[in-house]
Amino acid sequence: MGASPAVAGVDPTSPSAAHAQLKKVKKQKVLLMGKSGSGKSSMRSIIFSNYLARDTRRLGATIDIDLSHVKFLGNLTLNLWDCGGQEAFMENYLSQQRAHVFSNVGVLIYVFDIESRDIERDLATYVNIISALVQYSRDAKVFVLIHKMDLIQPLMREEVFEHRAALVRRKTSEAVAIVHKQKPEQGSSGQQQQQQQQQPTSSPSPSSSTQLEPPISLQLFATSIWDQSLYKAWASIIHDLVPNLSVIETQLASLGLAIDADEILLFERTSFLVVSRWTSAEGEGNPYGDRFERMSNILKSWKHTCSKYTGTPRNAEQFSDFEYKMGATFSMFATKFTTNTYILVCMPPGEARFNSAKLNVAAARSWFKFLDGPVVSAQQVGGSGPGATMGVPSSYGADGAAGTHEN
Amino acid sequence: MTSASVEDGDVLADTSSGPSRPRPIRYISPAALNLHRVYEQNRQRLRKKDGAKVPDPTAPQTKGKPRLLLMGQRRSGKSSISSVVFHKLPPSETLFLESTARIQKDSLSSFMEFQVWDFPGQIDIFDNPNFTFDMDAIFGEIGALIWVIDAQDDYLEAVARLNTTILHLHRSYPHINIEVFIHKVDGLSDDYRLDIQRDVTIRIQDELSDQGIENAPVNFHLTSIYNHSIFEAFSKVIQKLIPRLGQLEAMLTNLCRTCRFEKAYLFDVNTKIYIATDNTPEDMASYEICSDYVDVIIDFTEVYGSWSRSEKWRERLEGEPWAQPLDEQVACEWAESGMVLADARRPIMLREVDRFLALVAIMKEGSYEKMPQINMNVDVVVKGLTDFFEITKSKEVSAGGPPGLASPGLS
Numbered sequence: 170m171g172a173s174p175a176v177a178g179v180d181p182t183s184p185s186a187a188h189a190q191l192k193k194v195k196k197q198k199v200l201l202m203g204k205s206g207s208g209k210s211s212m213r214s215i216i217f218s219n220y221l222a223r224d225t226r227r228l229g230a231t232i233d234i235d236l237s238h239v240k241f242l243g244n245l246t247l248n249l250w251d252c253g254g255q256e257a258f259m260e261n262y263l264s265q266q267r268a269h270v271f272s273n274v275g276v277l278i279y280v281f282d283i284e285s286r287d288i289e290r291d292l293a294t295y296v297n298i299i300s301a302l303v304q305y306s307r308d309a310k311v312f313v314l315i316h317k318m319d320l321i322q323p324l325m326r327e328e329v330f331e332h333r334a335a336l337v338r339r340k341t342s343e344a345v346a347i348v349h350k351q352k353p354e355q356g357s358s359g360q361q362q363q364q365q366q367q368q369p370t371s372s373p374s375p376s377s378s379t380q381l382e383p384p385i386s387l388q389l390f391a392t393s394i395w396d397q398s399l400y401k402a403w404a405s406i407i408h409d410l411v412p413n414l415s416v417i418e419t420q421l422a423s424l425g426l427a428i429d430a431d432e433i434l435l436f437e438r439t440s441f442l443v444v445s446r447w448t449s450a451e452g453e454g455n456p457y458g459d460r461f462e463r464m465s466n467i468l469k470s471w472k473h474t475c476s477k478y479t480g481t482p483r484n485a486e487q488f489s490d491f492e493y494k495m496g497a498t499f500s501m502f503a504t505k506f507t508t509n510t511y512i513l514v515c516m517p518p519g520e521a522r523f524n525s526a527k528l529n530v531a532a533a534r535s536w537f538k539f540l541d542g543p544v545v546s547a548q549q550v551g552g553s554g555p556g557a558t559m560g561v562p563s564s565y566g567a568d569g570a571a572g573t574h575e576n
Numbered sequence: 577m578t579s580a581s582v583e584d585g586d587v588l589a590d591t592s593s594g595p596s597r598p599r600p601i602r603y604i605s606p607a608a609l610n611l612h613r614v615y616e617q618n619r620q621r622l623r624k625k626d627g628a629k630v631p632d633p634t635a636p637q638t639k640g641k642p643r644l645l646l647m648g649q650r651r652s653g654k655s656s657i658s659s660v661v662f663h664k665l666p667p668s669e670t671l672f673l674e675s676t677a678r679i680q681k682d683s684l685s686s687f688m689e690f691q692v693w694d695f696p697g698q699i700d701i702f703d704n705p706n707f708t709f710d711m712d713a714i715f716g717e718i719g720a721l722i723w724v725i726d727a728q729d730d731y732l733e734a735v736a737r738l739n740t741t742i743l744h745l746h747r748s749y750p751h752i753n754i755e756v757f758i759h760k761v762d763g764l765s766d767d768y769r770l771d772i773q774r775d776v777t778i779r780i781q782d783e784l785s786d787q788g789i790e791n792a793p794v795n796f797h798l799t800s801i802y803n804h805s806i807f808e809a810f811s812k813v814i815q816k817l818i819p820r821l822g823q824l825e826a827m828l829t830n831l832c833r834t835c836r837f838e839k840a841y842l843f844d845v846n847t848k849i850y851i852a853t854d855n856t857p858e859d860m861a862s863y864e865i866c867s868d869y870v871d872v873i874i875d876f877t878e879v880y881g882s883w884s885r886s887e888k889w890r891e892r893l894e895g896e897p898w899a900q901p902l903d904e905q906v907a908c909e910w911a912e913s914g915m916v917l918a919d920a921r922r923p924i925m926l927r928e929v930d931r932f933l934a935l936v937a938i939m940k941e942g943s944y945e946k947m948p949q950i951n952m953n954v955d956v957v958v959k960g961l962t963d964f965f966e967i968t969k970s971k972e973v974s975a976g977g978p979p980g981l982a983s984p985g986l987s
Binding site for chain 2: 496497515
């Protein structure tokens with residue numbers, strides 16, 4: 170997943186800067202594009218509307234642009250533009266609606282259908298989209314999802330993905346190069362070079378490539394709605410969008426140390442995507458590198474089972490507390506944390522340790538109040554000085570809220 | 577009969593190649609019910625009833641395990657069923673399964689050890705000009721014959737072949753349970769499913785009564801690998817093979833009454849087949865949620881419990897201020913878990929009984945606060961269950977009822 174954001178230098182004014190940031194609701198324009206039938210609306214429904222994979226068969230084709238506002242963590246709103254992928258619409262986006270669609274884009278998610286018969290044509294459309302994007306929103310991040318990987322035999326998947334990924338990378342660089350050639354006044358050669366030097370470090374891609382990274386931030390994922398790969402891709406996408414990420418991360422770390430946990434995961438309430446996480450040195454020994462998206466997948470399908478059993482709506486809250494003690498191996502619990510989040514804590518065994526950790530997590534809720542939205546955080550922040558940020562009990566040790574996060 | 581040793585070799589190879597889930601549980605429990613034992617008891621019971629028909633105990637075959645035979649027309653879904661139920665294959669992946677060319681033997685070491693034989697559908701074992709099958713080797717010790725019928729296909733031929741099979745078997749092995757899975761019903765409407773079930777039932781019973789066979793042990797189940805119905809059907813099949821099932825059920829019923837559980841299941845963790853439940857009416861919804869809960873626990877265990885922590889970690893945890901070995905810091909050496917549902921705060925609890933079995937129960941609203949007392953009761957029942965499996969070793973099952981429960985003061 171993406172690298173943790175750099176913490177800008179700590180200067181005396183930083184706490185107030187962080188607080189100022191807490192107040193505003195961040196809006197992000199997210200474009201979801203790809204050929205018709207490639208699975209855009211299906212994945213959107215699964216992630217944000219708690220559809221089951223098999224229920225997405227009921228979805229019809231998206232006509233024109235389906236706009237939805239997804240409230241994420243209270244202080245981030247995703248403006249999700251689900252763009253119908255039929256060719257007539259595509260041409261329309263690229264011509265008449267070009268400025269409307271492609272300006273101020275935060276993230277473009279482009280979906281390729283791995284089973285598509287006409288790859289050349291898909292790539293041609295993709296190149297056009299990228300050109301338009303570079304023209305109007307040059308800072309936008311691009312995520313390419315090679316979708317429907319479940320249709321490929323498991324042994325072949327990696328090879329097929331690598332092949333397709335290399336192709337997409339090459340096309341992306343070509344598209345960007347063409348735009349720069351056409352509009353030399355927009356990107357002088359010096360700037361361009363600088364960009365090219367910067368980009369490889371700031372856009373970690375899951376697979377290494379000998380090719381020069383395209384001068385826009387591009388990440389590729391192999392996904393399928395039938396397994397957890399979808400959650401991995403979307404967790405990376407939203408990871409970069411969450412405001413105050415460094416605050417969350419430092420506070421999770423101090424909580425983790427205080428309660429002697431092995432791992433803490435923070436989930437968003439409806440999508441159950443991992444917003445942030447902390448792992449102890451011992452927890453890093455866990456051989457399951459894909460455990461975060463796996464947890465999302467497990468809990469989400471569990472939520473679905475509950476909703477079926479209780480007859481409550483899919484998006485409703487389904488469980489409040491969970492605890493699991495696995496003898497002398499480990500203990501874990503998950504609980505509703507703030508209004509918009511659930512927390513999952515995995516820790517060493519021991520009854521006393523477990524119970525005190527539960528109490529401490531409940532006590533730490535107030536640290537994370539700011540996740541619930543700008544109103545709460547404004548009050549919270551107003552009451553506390555730069556020294557004692559957010560009313561953390563001093564016994565919990567150093568609070569890391571002093572770092573700011575440039576965004 | 578002499579082929580027994582070869583078979584064993586096959587069986588071993590099969591299990592090692594199959595995708596197996598890491599064992600979530602580390603202890604080797606004395607309660608593991610050895611199938612050989614069960615089989616032996618069944619055989620002795622049978623001998624009492626009709627002496628001559630019991631397979632010869634001295635033959636090498638009898639050291640085998642009770643067997644489930646999966647038969648049916650080709651492409652009816654036999655291999656998919658065994659992959660989904662016994663190898664945890666996601667149902668969507670069964671599209672990639674090749675057609676089975678020879679008898680596929682799977683051996684499962686679960687709470688009961690049993691074998692599942694997947695028969696290629698294209699072979700007619702009763703009428704094969706090239707090769708005569710050793711009937712006794714195939715049917716000699718099977719617990720149940722599962723006949724799979726594709727409900728989305730023309731099933732007349734399948735029913736006809738099933739009839740022939742039943743007629744053949746009834747002559748030599750009348751004790752074999754015949755379980756008909758009317759399969760692939762996920763795409764069909766409820767009414768249509770029942771119509772098919774009625775039609776198949778009538779066709780088979782008519783044919784059998786024409787041949788003068790009444791009350792043949794034939795049961796029907798509507799199944800699909802895309803929901804829990806296949807597990808439910810297998811549960812019913814397996815429960816018929818368990819000796820003294822009534823005793824187990826009585827223990828669970830008693831627990832439910834004392835602790836005011838809505839429903840309790842004793843699950844085989846690896847297959848998610850339930851081997852016993854209390855005597856309240858069958859309820860698919862509670863089976864589903866309990867079975868999914870077992871899944872959640874298995875997954876968590878795999879991710880966080882299947883790798884060993886460092887020695888330093890343990891030393892730190894056992895040092896000051898705890899100053900106790902980790903084993904003594906925990907209340908229960910087996911896995912225990914609880915989850916509170918948001919609506920009406922209805923908890924679900926799970927408690928591991930031994931390496932293979934777990935007790936899962938849905939509790940009454942608002943009883944989460946009483947967890948400590950409930951845990952005490954569950955402890956007693958778990959001990960009773962462990963004793964039960966211990967006792968079934970010998971032929972004498974203690975006549976006493978289920979162990980007494982501590983009064984929980986829940987009323």
